[in-house]
Amino acid sequence: GHTRAFIKVQDGCDRQCAYCVIPKARGRSRSRAQGSILAELQALGAAGYKEVVLSGINLPSYGKDTGADLTGLIEACAGVAGIERIRLGSLEPDLLTDRDIARMAACKKLCPQFHLSLQSGCEATLRRMRRTYTAAQYALVVDKLRAAYGGAASFTTDVIVGFPGETEADFCESMAFVERQRFLKVHVFPYSSRPGTPAASFPGQLPEAEKAARVHRLQTLADGVRAGLIGAMLGARDEVLLEKPLSSNLFTGYTRLYVPVAVKAPGGRPGQIVTARLQSWDGERCRAEALPG
Ligand code: SF4
Structure with a gap:
């Protein structure tokens, strides 16, 4: 487009x-x-x-x-x-x-939307993953970014669940961390063994069914946080870049904070940036209406 x-x-x-x-x-x-x-x-x-x-x-x-x-x-x-x-x-x-x-x-x-790679919110799992930060350091970077934008920033991330050796307690630590960061969106992936990587031969490989169950638990939690964050934005204004026309006056787009919207913008065209008021959330997109001027 x-x-x-x-x-x-x-x-x-x-x-x-x-x-x-x-x-x-x-x-x-x-x-x-x-x-x-x-x-x-x-x-x-x-x-x-x-x-x-x-x-x-x-x-x-x-x-x-x-x-x-x-x-x-x-x-x-x-x-x-x-x-x-x-x-x-x-x-x-x-x-x-x-x-x-x-x-x-x-x-x-x-x-002001940042995709900060997390992978796990459990300190022990991050170490086994050989990531180069702790969960506490990660949270500090999120806090600094939020402060730099006066709170008006959003965060998205990726999380791997079922990494070798991830216990139920580790997973719960990761879930609690993810919940505290209030991510706008979380992509949750089950750990997938890649031949030739160190983790492929780590002990404590988890059954696929357990990984799938953890994906479901974390994704459900993250989706609830997302709905709450977007629900709190309803009534607010943000700029939307009009993208794909859904009808003569309805366009898909994203706000600056990366909320997907279907915005009513009579006379609008793809590529135009409009100020819109967010009206409702259907679980996939916000309905929004372009404001005059
Ligand atoms: S090794 Fe892979 S996962 Fe780790 S920072 Fe590099 S690209 Fe990302």
Whole structure:
């Protein structure tokens, strides 16, 4: 629909998470040159795209091999004519410094919605996963981001359940952590063994039925949190980028906080950004109405 474009700016990863094949399959972190990214973005802006999602395998590593940095890239992207909104793909939380957070919050085109990779909210499981942060450190980054946006930020994440050795108590610790972070959306995955990774030979592999049951429990909890957060937004206004027309005056789109909406916008067109009031939530999308002006 020429409204939102995805640009891959980084590939590969220097980390060694116990369950992941990417470092072996894709090699070390490599960054695309900023000039090439900006040239593509200028072409997209000229073609009518209003929103860009910067993505990468380990996005905050952007520039570590070239002397650039992700926040500098975001600031440069914000200067491209026609591009009104910038979003970021998945972020490793421990790579965001206080300075990054302050600079990101100062960039008004950057939507205040962050996908911070979690994987588990259980400290012991994170260690076995060989993740490089603790749950407490993760929570601190979320708190700092929330504070930088005066509370008006949203968070999404990925969680793996049924990692080898994850006990019922570990899983409950992870669930409680996820509930406390008040994520707008959680993608829950059952652990899937990848040949050649350390975790594939860890003891304590869980039966598929138990993993499926944990996926259901966590997803149900996360969906309830999502409904509560979105319910609390009803009546509020937010900017929506009109995307796919559902009828002559109804469009799909997302708010800056990444709430999916079906917005009534008579006379609107895909690619237009309107201010809309959120009216109701059907479990999939908010109904919203564009406000005059
Ligand atoms: S899970 Fe992410 S951070 Fe960990 S090794 Fe894989 S790509 Fe890198």
